[in-house]
Amino acid sequence: MTDTAAAEGPLDFAELQGIASEILGVDADRVQLDVSFAKDLAADSLDLVELIMAVEDHYQITLPPDELDHMKKIGDLWTYLQEHRGDS
């Protein structure tokens, strides 16, 4: 599932909300920067792997596993995307 527009154009937070909503089974508007994966979105470790796979496919990036270990909130993921989007 690749999307060259997402890989090249300006980052749209609503897109990330949509992906997280679909994968985690929550309403998109619950996906906010300060929201914790585990505590607020009921995302366990397997859910998180699924989310990262979808994000990697959509934005055409690779998230190294040790980066993933530091991510506790949507905001952490969003920051990483903004810093690294475009690196494959």
Next chain:
Amino acid sequence: MAITGIGLVTPIGTGIEPVWQSLSTGRSGIGPITRFDASGYPTRIAGEVADFDPELYMDRKTARHVARYGQLALAAARMAVEDSGLRPEAMGPDEVGVVVSSAAGGMDEIERADHMLLERGITRISPFMAPMMITDMAAGLIAIELHAGGPNYAVVSACASSSHALGDAAEVIRRGDAVAMIAGGAEAGITPLLVGAFCQMSALSRRNDDPTAASRPFDRHRDGFVMSEGAVVMVLEEGAHARRRGAHIWGEILASGSSADMYHFTAPDPEGRGAARAMAVALRKAGVAPNQVGYINAHGTSTALGDIAETLAIKQVMGDSANRVAVSSTKSMTGHLLGAAGAMEAAACVLAMDRKLLPPTINLEYPDPRCDLDYVPNRARPAEVQIALSNSFGFGGHNSCLVIGRGSS
């Protein structure tokens, strides 16, 4: 053990009344394969569950994390529990267990993931793949979603799996390890590999131009079975518990019998001796004489060898009663639900006794002289039956027979 709830998701309907409508009118659920592109296959027909929406029975996230057989199983289990009026979530954690079987489990997901593995390596395989593949997960899923914490596992014996599941679940209750059991089977094996594998052993009918006529047990022109998918789950309950809460009792599992052919991986013992032993054990344990059996739902897969072997087995067990007992194969309408077949056919027995109408063996146009019993040809037949047998035999020579009694009105 009392049967207090029935849930069905099948090629001939979803829910008790649609399924009964098909069984009583002789309507076939067989059609062209749509679940994958079977255009190059020698067999291009199957019994598929039409228009199944898993999100009617579970949230989208859960639906994505279980294979199709798990989705079908949970749907049927929810329907069965709702039908029964039992509330596992309000009972003690050990009181309600689950034995729901599958022969091929998450075959669809295995094949998809294998493609992904070869094309893109392991990093694109879902983290849920391991739990999705395995054949026990339907039972686990049902326990999670319905809050049933009693004994929990799947019984695997190929095409006899869900017959064994029902028989064993009854025994769990009988020995006091649960008050009620959610039991049955689910199968979603209409996949490129599994259908291809059955094609390679010439096990499947090739009557692609006339799908509803392809499953024709005991007919001279039968040419193999028709694969189907679906899930059938029942609630079994300790009799006194069911009566105390005023539950509707559909029927009773009186006893079960189990044996092995000791013969061949796939072909049945041509004289049906293993099958006869399973039936005889079941009757003995139920305390039922052959002449008390009013109806036998045959395994009757529409294979050249199997239908003859089963006929011989019935004759061995029933003796003089063999030519008087009504026998029918509902696989003529449903196709072969593999791991869910045993439960499908037990349900057919229950409904037949409840509604006083025996479902037919359809497509019985040219009787095979070697299959010369009363197979209730083509039309359902009114009959009052108190005791029925349901036969299921699986690759590997697994034989299972359930003795089912009519429910009290």
